[in-house]
Amino acid sequence: MMEYEAPLVEVQNVTFSYQGRKHPIFEEMNFSLEREKIGLIGPNGSGKTTLFHIIMGLLVPRKGAVLFKGNTVHDEKGFQELRKSIGLLFQDADDQLFSPTVLEDVAFGPLNLGFSPEEAREISRQTLSNLGLSNFEPRITHNLSGGEKKLVSLATILAMKPELLLLDEPTNNLDQETRFRLIDILNNLDLSYAIISHDWDFLEKTTREVYAIEKGAVTQCERACLHEHHHAHLYGDHPHHHED
Amino acid sequence: MIPEYFSYTDSFLHRADPRLKIVAAVSITVVIAMSRSYITGLCGLVLSFFLVGFARLDIGVVARRLLAVNIFTAFLWLTLPLTYGGETMEFLGFMTISREGVAVAALITLKANCIVLAFLALMSTSPVSSLGHALGQLGLPEKLCLLLLFSYRYIAVISQEFQRLSRAARIRGFTPKTNVHTYRTYAYLFAMTLVNSWNRSHRVQQAMMLRCFNGRFYTLHPERLTAVECVVFGVIMTGVFIMAFWEFWKLQG
Structure with missing residues (x-):
């Protein structure tokens, strides 16, 4: 009997650098993703997307390994x-989205x-209907709006019934409505995920823990760290006062 | 974006199996293009008009498409009667033109219109995506089908990318003139579009790999022929065979 359950995916001692750059993005980096809902935040160029691509095998690190369910992926x-x-x-x-129609994609x-x-048709219908996109099936993918494209591409991934989702800046260029819809969808998913985002508010609403990537290391952030922010109210129709 | 004007309406031809439509359109085209007699051409034109009516296409749009074709044939009418040689006839009292030239120009015009009408009725009534899959099922190499499908999907994205770049140039005061600066700028714009498209194709390939693509495309639409389709296309093909036979017989005789 195995007492300890290995994390779903793990990167061990990974060193990675892009060609033509002096300093590696990661050096001897360690990070693991359990079955949980987490956020990743960090400045531009800190390697958030690179980390996801290393996990998926799209980029090959110079040193180190990716472990999937405790076994090294060779x-x-x-x-x-x-x-x-x-x-x-x-x-x-x-x-x-590269297929002509939403259903095909x-x-x-x-x-x-x-x-x-x-079976594939049935799975796709079910996935689209779970996301409230039933009437999208025959639509031509390149005619969708930006927000619709985002939701449909989420459907294309959910249709494969993954155990873990990696979302790379999902709220980029989304309008408020689609953003709220995405928050709603993610909260109702019985699925682990990791989200890269600069959108603190979005991470606060969708994840349990937030990690920061900076200078090639991942550190956990304090949950409710005090912060200052500027905000605006939509159309000025939301009277409220700030408490001291 | 590629507007597919004709593929949104509905008719029997719209719903028919794209494989049958491709086979019929190609056969009509080959027979008409090879034909040398007016009778075949006229029969083809009747068949094409029948198909256009059957597909319930918007006559206005069809007329505009035909106009585009006949701009090309107009050039033939301008040149062939003067250059073809052979037997001549008087024209407007003061010049002579070639009788055979006129005949050839007329035949080409007939054929061109006939083929375009047949293609409008048969091919443009299917979305490009189903034509792509149908071509694959008809035995066209998979790579060519994928080229067609991907060009269709991404040509709009590439054009947007080019327009974005050229807008960026315009808002910084670029106005095309006939000088080296303009040529160089356009060369940069084209080159950047090429680079961007290359990068995008790389990302699309990654996205496909992540969804377990292994080089084979599976289609979601196993098309099944209905009896009515078989009968209708049987009749069309019989007509085409009769025309082909007539041409062949005339050639022999």
Whole structure:
């Protein structure tokens, strides 16, 4: 019997640098993702996206290893297994939606996983309807609005029934309504995820813990650290006062 | 974005299996393009008009498309009668033109209009995506089908990228003139579009890999032929075969 359950995914002693850059982005970096809902925050160029891409096997680190359920992933084949359990939502939804229609795009993953066209269609319908996107099925992907593209690309990943989601700046360029919708969707998901975002408010509403990536290291942030912020109220229709 | 004017309405031809439509359109095109007699051309034109009516296409838009084709044939009318040679006839009392030239120009005009109408009725009534899949099922190499589908999906994105760059140039006071600066700027814009598209294609490939793509596309639409479709396309193909046979017979005789 194994008493201790390994984290779903782990990076161990990873050193990574981009070609032509002097300093590595990560040096001997360690990080693990358990089954939980976390946020990752950090300045531009701190390697948040790079970390996600290393986990998914899109980038190969110079040193170190990626562990999936406690086992080291050695090659592309291993990463193909990992990708069945971990889904990555890209920053730009246009990169993720390449099929002509929404239904075809959502069904792309399930078809690759070996489901029959009928099963894939059923899974896609179910996923879209869970996200409140039922009437989107026949829509042409490049005619969707930015917010719609984001929600549909989330559906394409959820259709593969992952155990963990990695979301790369999901609220970029989203309007308020879609942002609230996304918060709602994420809170109702019975799924672990890690979110990269600069949007503190969004992270506060969707995650339990927030980590900061800076200078190649990941540190946990205080939950309710005092902070100052500027804010505006929509259309000025929300009278309120601040307490001391 | 590519507007697919004709693929949104509905008719029997819109719903018909794209494979049948492709086969019919290609056969009509080959037979008409090879034909040398007016009778075949006229029969083809009747068939095409019948198909356009059957597809319930917007006549106004069809007329505009035909106008575009006939701008090209107008050039033939301007040149062929003067240059074709052979038997001549008088024209407007003061010049002579080639009788055969007129005949050839007329035949080409007939054929061109006929083929365009057939394609409008058969091909433009299917969205590009289903044409792509249908071509694959008809045995076109998968790579070519993917090229078609991806070009269709991303040509709009690439054009947006180019427009974004050229807007960026314009708001910094760039106005195209006939000088080296303009040529160089356009070269930069094209090159940056190329680089951006290359990067995007890389990201799209990554997105596909993350969703377990292994080089094979599976289609969600296993098309099934209905009896009515088979009968209707059987009749169309019979017509095409009769035209082909007539041409062949005339060639022999």
